[in-house]
Amino acid sequence: MTAVKFNIDTVDHAVQTPDVELPWAALGLKDNEFQRVVEILGRRPTAAELAMYSVMWSEHCSYKSSKVHLKQFGDKVTEGMLEHLLVGIGENAGVVDIGDGWAVTFKVESHNHPSFVEPYQGAATGVGGIVRDIISMGARPVAVMDPLRFGAIDHPDTPRLVHGIVAGIGGYGNSLGLPNIGGEVVFDSVYQGNPLVNALAVGVLRHEDIRLANASGVGNKVVLFGARTGGDGIGGASVLASESFDAGKPSKRPAVQVGDPFAEKVLIECCLELFKASVVEGIQDLGAAGISCATSELASNGDGGMHVELTSVLLRDPTLTPGQILMSESQERMMAVVTPSNVASFEAIMDKWNVEYSWLGEVTDTGRLIIEWDGEKIVDVDPRTVAHDGPVYNRPFHRPTWLDAVQADSFSADRPADLKAAVLKLMASPNMCSKDWVTNQYDRYVQGNTALAMPDDAGVVRVDEETGLGIALSTDANGRYSYLNPYEGARLALAEAYRNVATSGAKPMAVTDCLNFGSPEDPEVMWQFAESVRGLADACQELGVPVTGGNVSLYNQTGGVPIHPTPVVGVLGVFDDVARRTPSGWREDGQAIYLLGTTRNELDGSEWANLHGHLGGQPPAVDLGAEKTLAAILVNSSRDGMIDAAHDLSEGGLAAALSEAALRFGVGARIALDELCERDGVDPFTALFSESQARAVVAVPRSEEVRFNDMCTARNFPRLRIGVVDAENGALDVQGHFVLPLAELKEVHEATLPNHFA
Amino acid sequence: MTVETPLIGSSAAPIPDETLTGIRVGVISFPGSLDDRDAMRAVRIAGGTAVDLWHGDHDLKGVDAVVIPGGFSYGDYLRAGAISRFAPLMEQISAAASSGTLPVLGICNGFQVLTEAHLLPGSMIKNNHLHFLCRDQRLKVENTTTAWTSSYNAGDEIVVPLKNQDGQFVADERTLDELEGEGRVVFRYVGGNPNGSRRDIAGISNAAGNVVGLMPHPEHAVEAGFGPDSSAFGDVGLRGGVDGLDIFTSVLKKLVK
């Protein structure tokens, strides 16, 4: 193919024309940042170089505001935490050793803004992007999760977002054959103009299959494969329509990317075949910043140099300029490094899967990333300066002035007399209602390894069919807790995800996080961010679970009002045998129901307070020591067959936990609160609605009660027999207070989402 | 009644049967097939030998039966199954299937491929509620003379997962009457029609009974611990439903004879 002839801004041309006005500001670079580029290069950048630096030095790609804080995830790890870590932060996704030669890679990422603009495609391509991260580690993706946040349920714009985003997550994930095993759906008006669409993917691989994003081996070939490159995702960069900056003709570039899940499914299978045949040395997915990112990262992580002919890129739109090709975020593309001797095998696999590819160039040891356009040099940079030496900001931050007043405003509304009505109201509320309307649009069966999924506490997937070795995953965040106290809020998010995983019976092992915040240029938001990272890093250290990777999403605000700080935390746990996983509902008549943990008067930030429009005070106290013991009890009793059901207490407290455990299999229970109220010094309402942490309810077979009690005693952990499973009465009978027929509870619980969206 | 903590795989552990192992069931993969490995697992759990077939090949590898699995072949972009129908291997399958000799089961997308290939009448359109729907679905087995249902008793009900977006079975009234009259409605939805399918039809067969298409997924109800939470044959453990397994044992047993 002959290249379209542009008035190309070559390196030579840049040297000769130092004074050309460059649109760096329109591309998002700050004055000082542009000056640095000039300093690094010793001349003005070419148009193509400017394109690369501007996208790679953006907040999204360079983490320039968050880097100084994120360092803590590395600084605060102990030897012990690294024990199972095969690949840590910095690669496309972290890799965790789960034993028997198996490893797991997982990561959560945001696609918030695109999903507001075009909900279906935004959410769909969010799934697509995170799945490619997982493939590029050498893994087969095995499941996805989708923590979501929307504005108020009754806002006129909410149905557009809910319908589009849920259909987009499902449309892409279902088409890839990835079971969706969990997530979150939260409604809060702070997310009105900024819905949060976070997507998590997890993959499985053998230790020897780990692939890294580096270009090593001088003379090895660089290949781009998958979808063709179009003008996707470079709408903001239309100033690059003319590479010589003299013609101001408007360019029509799509602001949104359209996903092609079929192409990605084929890409998955084709990559797995490449890995199996050992024909790729290094591999990188193309996400944000497209070829700019892939070439500069591959080169700087490897032998340091790369030589690329850009006209070799297969295009969907032949009018794209070199800068646009470098910036394009077209989906479903991958870049790989292949030794010359493997070229033929590589091509055979591409042909089998009918995947297009083009050889772009080769690895060098010059320390330079050279990109040519039809033989003319348009980029000549040290790839490190593009990929790793971006600006780093120590942005000013300070504690919000309003926080004292908010924290002083504790929830004090009257305790309702009618507890039955209160439970019904809670369980019908937008955040506590059944999420079936959403999750029934997701395939949870495909691949045949799902051992637990919605609505249980964690998603559980078998990894090894022979041994039953498997993993559990949960994602959590509570924006209200984080608003009240970002340090504790982040710790609470980790505590809940950790607890959910342990409740399912898995041993928590590692963490991924997606930090969703407002503008870092607002010192109060920056403080929330700094506190959250500090809290999460501290809590990870205390619980002994390392952060293996994640994502930062800033500027989530509309009209100067930021979202609640929302650090979404995903925890990965491991099972020796998923046969031992614990469901969240009870089924066997006569089994004893125990409450583990202590209940305090902690209603600030709770769902109950939220239902009354109140947000003030301090979130529930965090006791990570207690969380650790609770987790150990849950994991051991699952392994030793001491419990048949377990459900953690989180939003909505005991009332929600009992309701959900009963609704899970439609089996009721008789519950007595007296002893609990007496022991913990709380009234029945508080017993039911407080959101004290480190608690769970479990169902213990009669034959196991002694053993179970002994174990709790040995660990000195508070537990109380609060009731018994009653398979006959079809009700949640809280003795002395109310009898709530499950049919009635189920009806209101399940009606909320269909009423708004069906 | 006391039930132990359910152990995955306990009730589905195949009893090795040498005669069944000799039966080779091919599972065809198209680009975009998703439940192909699951269908192969189901064949193995039922005791047979699963053989993977590639859509682009021209060789049926001497298989005794074929499963066309679920998924979104070619993205289902044009119409579900429309492009796959023209795959090279489909020619062999069509020929053998229409001669009445080769047992062929199309599950979900596979069913759609069979209708597009005119091996089965009718077609599938978008669900009446327009959403993808994943749920555990109760079905009635109405014809137990087909190659794929002989291990059931007429009138048996089963619970298997359903998951699709274009699952609404449609055909003109004459065709529907014909299907009913000839007993070719093999599976019918009970306990609620999930997608608007005419006459609650979930699965049908050709006149010879060797070709069966079914929208829900029996291959996801074959292994205790990974199936639906319920069964029509009584209480089961957590995700213990294996009601779909007999679809696969039916064909193996039939072929042994």
Place this chain on the structure above:
Amino acid sequence: MPRIVVDVMPKPEILDPQGKAIAGALPRLGLTGFAEVRQGKRFELTVEGEVTEAVLEQARTAAITLLSNPVIEDVTRVEVIEDVQ
């Protein structure tokens, strides 16, 4: 480059769930002038070079073999269109 357009509509006797959903939504937007809505597909096939009778014939074949399913759909048009929008 010249294009051939192929229109495919659901057969009148086949229920069209998408058309029905649209018909239900229109009045909620205050658009009450319509009795029924049907949603079909429109394909544009770009022809490399001239549109000969042979190419048109190919388009007709594509229309009835691949682009439509005769059980549920009718091909309502196969036609060359001008290259203007």
Place this chain on the structure above:
Amino acid sequence: MPRIVVDVMPKPEILDPQGKAIAGALPRLGLTGFAEVRQGKRFELTVEGEVTEAVLEQARTAAITLLSNPVIEDVTRVEVIEDVQ
């Protein structure tokens, strides 16, 4: 009854996975005359009574608000068609 037809096509610069899949399948059927395929939608709105300018205006409104997604699609036609097939 008279009908108004609304054609909606994916914007030219937007990826059309459906068209791409069809374009890939045509040559396998021996139909090699086409360089590109785009798949769009065709809506037929049946009008109760006469097609007045007001009704046409309603159709235009429907086309840009409900029937198309302006971020990724263009309305390429809103027109009355004869009631013949």
